[in-house]
Amino acid sequence: MIHALIKRTRATWDDVLIQYKVFDKLIVILPVLVLSELMSYVLSEYPLFAAVAQRGLYLISVILIIRSIYAAMDAGNAIADSHHLTRRLPVKSFVQLIKLFLFFVGMILAVAVITKESPFFFLSGLGVATGLVMLVFRDTILGFVAGIQLAANRMVSSGDWIQMDKYGADGAVVEVSLTTVKVQNWDNTITMIPAYALVSDAFRNWQGMSESGGRRIKRAINIEISSVRFLTEQDKAKLLSVNHLKQYLPKIEAEISEINAHTSDIDNLVNGRRLTNLGTLRAYLREYLADHQNVHKGMTLLVRQLAPTQTGIPIELYIFTNDTRWAVYEDIQADIFDHIFAILPEFDLRAYQAPSGADVRQVGKI
Incomplete structure (x- = not known):
């Protein structure tokens, strides 16, 4: 019914929601939640099996919710791209960062569901692993900060012609993601530049010339x-x-x-x-x-x-x-x-x- 209504509208952005199957993924969550609530009644004579099945269904529901949010965010990124909002805003970088955050949230909720512990109990232990997280996701964190700086200062956007000899890049920016900037060179080769390199190193952006x-x-x-x-x-x-x-x-x-007229001996070439x-x-x-x-x-x-x-x-x-x-x-x-x-x-x-x-x-x- 939702798909039928969307296809009747004149707007094009809602068609993207169908393309990324946002409603298909959302609707699957409902029967899983209903089953998880009914499991204690269906298997009332087998409490152990009921508890295991219920936790399994809760775990599936967490996965389905995260998957639905991922689909909605991908659709939002595609809508922003079609409206050229990604020219000046690092939408994809924000989407990737939120996905990464949701991934960790989903892991914590999944473990909490399996062990029947409060999620805050596991969150309290993240402080110990902060150093490890900073080490593993160094490029991601630096890339996100650099992405904000690139967008705020309008240093580079998709479609810009940039030249960065250090990385052998000379062409049009195809994509600005959370950690890298993808450049298609004029010889059709692809160069991947770390996002933070565009903030810390010198590069030339020819877009001002094109726009002038x-x-x-x-x-x-x-x-x-x-x-x-x-x-x-x-x-x-x-x-x-x-x-x-x-x-x-x-x-x-x-x-x-x-x-x-005021010079004497004008016939002399020196005068x-x-x-x-x-x-x-x-x-x-x-x-x-x-x-x-x-x-x-x-x-x-x-x-x-x-x-x-x-x-x-x-x-x-x-x-x-x-x-x-x-x-x-x-x-x-x-x-x-x-x-x-x-x-x-x-x-x-x-x-x-x-x-x-x-x-x-x-x-x-x-």
């Missing part, structure tokens, strides 16, 4: 120092045809002319201020990236020059793509740098590249 809608590109291209020079008038005339420099060049030329091919490249890249359809307009956009090294002058792009999907992100990043490498000759610049075997052979031929 922008993924960072922070990569530099090294320019050969010897290729940096001042722009000539012919260079300026050529670069004026570049769309992303049509506004920049006239504006910066006006500023430079105003500054140089005054002049445009360089590297500075013009940076200006071009700023305009190019600001106009790029896949670059996030609401986040940081920098084209900066870093300190020179033995491999040249690093020109670093610090930008964010507006698509956080891994494959798309890699394509956008590759396309941007393909373009940069291709346009360097237009500015008479060269990217640094260490000599290869072919270079050495060419020098030997000369």
Whole structure:
């Protein structure tokens, strides 16, 4: 009758109770309790058998009650999971902890029923075994405490992308349980991380990046120092045809002319201020990236020059793509740098590249 009523309702959460057979397991308790009460009357002529049968039925009823509570808790966990409550709350950890507690309660009640002693008599003896319990269930206790901290601080939830090199984890969190966090790596392998390790050790959670809608590109291209020079008038005339420099060049030329008007001996290249091919490249890249359809307009956009090294002058792009999907992100990043490498000759610049075997052979031929 209960199943028929549930199937007629529009709600879906109550169907989970049928799936986990909560009512089937509850209803079995009733005849066992009735039998246990009637046993003294049925076997009134055999008091010893009646007592043994009654204790056996009490023991069965304890097991059935615990089993029913387990089923109800599993159903509750499934309902919470379907409503995405497990995204921010460690529901499964609480369920597992309560199950563990009920297991010990059931053991105490079972022994109490068999021996006809009060359960409090056995509870008083647990203090002696506390040290042993702490030793055996160390990971469980640490995992539970860590689970609360992870949930309270929103450090990690199911579906988050985390990276923890110490345990070789780099992928999506599949499950957060009482003692472990299950991560499915991008190569489809599974890594199990102790829950307390996420609190005591460092790890990276990429979920903030996914939720923000922008993924960072922070990569530099090294320019050969010897290729940096001042722009000539012919260079300026050529670069004026570049769309992303049509506004920049006239504006910066006006500023430079105003500054140089107060400078003597301006024909000497050392005097005054002049445009360089590297500075013009940076200006071009700023305009190019600001106009790029896949670059996030609401986040940081920098084209900066870093300190020179033995491999040249690093020109670093610090930008964010507006698509956080891994494959798309890699394509956008590759396309941007393909373009940069291709346009360097237009500015008479060269990217640094260490000599290869072919270079050495060419020098030997000369």
